[in-house]
Amino acid sequence: MTDPDTGLVGALQALLGGAATTLFAATLGRLVYHGGEVRAGRRPLFGWHLIWEVPTAVVMALVAESLATYMGLSPQVTTGVVAVLAYLGPRGARDVVDRVVFKPKG
Numbered sequence: 001m002t003d004p005d006t007g008l009v010g011a012l013q014a015l016l017g018g019a020a021t022t023l024f025a026a027t028l029g030r031l032v033y034h035g036g037e038v039r040a041g042r043r044p045l046f047g048w049h050l051i052w053e054v055p056t057a058v059v060m061a062l063v064a065e066s067l068a069t070y071m072g073l074s075p076q077v078t079t080g081v082v083a084v085l086a087y088l089g090p091r092g093a094r095d096v097v098d099r100v101v102f103k104p105k106g
Contacts (some may be wrong), residue, residue: 007076009021009075009076009079009080010075010076012024012079013075018075021079022061022065022078022079022082023057023058023061025061025079025080025082025083025086026057026058026060026061026064026082026083026086027057027086028083028086029057029060029082029083029084029085029086029087029088030053030056030057030060030086030087030089031053032087033086033087033088033089034050034053056086056089056090057086059090060082060085060086060088060089060090060093061082061086063085063093064078064081064082064084064085064086065078065081065082067081067085068081068082
């Protein structure tokens, strides 16, 4: 079994701290989403619309970290959950919940 403090997430947590690592993961998740929107031609690369990504990243980080804590996940897995939920954003997270909780019968 490997030491849980090793790896990229462990190094980031040692360097930045847990909260900064969480916000860094959320920011990267939103940037990956934004990059997809830019490539699809739905957004310009730079603009005032990026300001709205900041509160989205913070809120999704809070939601994801709370969910991961509730589920008893390790810090490394929590960071991954934060990045994925930040990438999905509020609409994507709602869609996932709808599919899991209210999946069609058949």
